[in-house]
Amino acid sequence: MFAIFLKTLPFFALIALGYMAGRTRFFTAEATAYLTKFVFYFALSAMLFEFAANLSLTEIFDPRFVGAYLLGTGAIYLVATIVGLLRRIPVAEAAVEAQCAVIGNVGFLGIPMFVLLLGPASAGPMLMVLATDLIVFSSLIVVLVTGSREGRVSVLTLRNVALGLAKNPMIVSIVVGIAWSATGRALWTPVDEFVSILGAAATPGALFAIGASLAGKSAERVSVAGWLTFCKLVLHPAAVALMAFVLFPVADPFAASVMVSAAALPVAGNVYMLAQHYGVAPQRVSAAILVSTALSIITVSVVIGLLTGGT
Template sequence: MADIVALLLPFFGLILIGYLAARVTKQPAEALGWMNTFIIYAALPALFFKLVSRTPIEDLARIDFIVADIAATYLVYGVLFGFIYFARKASFADATIQSFAGAYGNIGYMGPGLALLAFGEAAAVPVALIVCFENAMHFIVAPAMMAVAGGDRRPPLQLAGEVLRKVALHPFILSTALGFIVAASGAEIPLAGQRLVDYLAQAAAPCALFAMGVTLALRPLNRVPVEIGYLVVAKLILLPATVYVVLSLTGDFDPVWVYSAVLLAGLPTATNVFVISQQYGVWQERASATVLITTVLSVVTLPLLLYLITTGMLPPDLFP
């Protein structure tokens, strides 16, 4: 357990430093803009490109892994949506955002750094695939659901075109696709280019975690939403458990791939959920509170999850 604490302490320490820096300096939210731009358009894409481009192409062709991971995620999403919409009588738009809060983890900012620290370079490919394909699905599902809810009144063709543009041109997806091309072709990147990619990739996790801490500080917790009880259980317990079971049922995957997927599923609610809620003017304050509360509680749940993995209490295949 001491090793796990030593692993997670600097990780959450960076979030805490960002949080304290925002509280002390009292910079406006706009001051974070260029750092977020660097993270999203330079550092994280460089990390994904580096991870994918240096991986044998046969390891990148595990469509069964991606399908299983996304199926597990949207199984939880669907169950949550049904419960919130039918049992709790929430509006279609509210149920959409709440379901994302329970099924959309902070895989972009927190995932790569934590998985690579926990499992080493072997976690690189599953992490890159999960981040890119899950984000692509979220970019598609969120506007589609809000269009059905009436929160997006653009013509269907315009909406579909905008969704396709966001998916095709997102930096994470472009960098991963470029990494696929390099891996498949066996092309050699010049040394200067490799060094530039390495420098940017090394900055990805520290900058992302610091920015996350700042973001949490800029969204104070005014009240605890009543929905937080079932959303915490869904996000921090049900989702990783579902991913684990579905991957075990689907195929014989490398243990590091399974553990990486389970770890990413156990991450707190993504800040993008708050961004989506702001975009459509739905469930905004409670979305912000959910991001903050699940992040704080993950300080407890993530060490427990890593303990189960590292001690062998969670076997890599539930149905060998």
């Protein structure tokens, strides 16, 4: 287990470095925003395209894998929503809290870290998790927040959801990569080298950007943040593991292990962007991201260690 911790430590050290740069104002909020934009639209997109272009469709899409992940994730989403409603908070806030409980930092933290930690074979399962999160749950929160405010789900809302997916560079990168993979042709060498060089910037850039963005977040409403962190780091991977290994077993044990490891990741930064965009509990989300990221230094290592036998 300690060996796994030592392997994950450099990734979290990069996050800590970004955090210090942000706290000391060496990296301003504006600089962090531009770095995040570079990683999101260029470096990470290049990495995702390269992975998808070198994988077959069966390696990227497994219905049983997606089904197990959806069932486990959906169960915790429902639990977090019910708990929120029992506290008598509005539907929109309950939806945002549920998003915190199940949406991990797969793009900026998970894929770069797991590919290096668990090997290139983890790319396919991670892309499935990322695509499911983006298509299903990122769409669901928009529908719930907008629908609760308007009292109905309009055609305009569904249109905006579809446009949002079509414009998301991570979705576009994966789709274009799969399309190229379907041709059966290898990437032209200059193109392959170009996306490799650009994609190599994703790991350090994304981790540094995570840390720098955390520097501007506060730990207000720690009690709620603690509950959401418990959902994300403990309940979510436990529910996904129950589905993937017991109730809805996935054929490939390695893929199931990657899925559970992905479920153990801390709350994603894009949940904060959605909360801020809609003006729904952004400080609560900010606290959940900060607390879950800090604790995940230990919990992610524990989960991976348990799944891999500590090797």
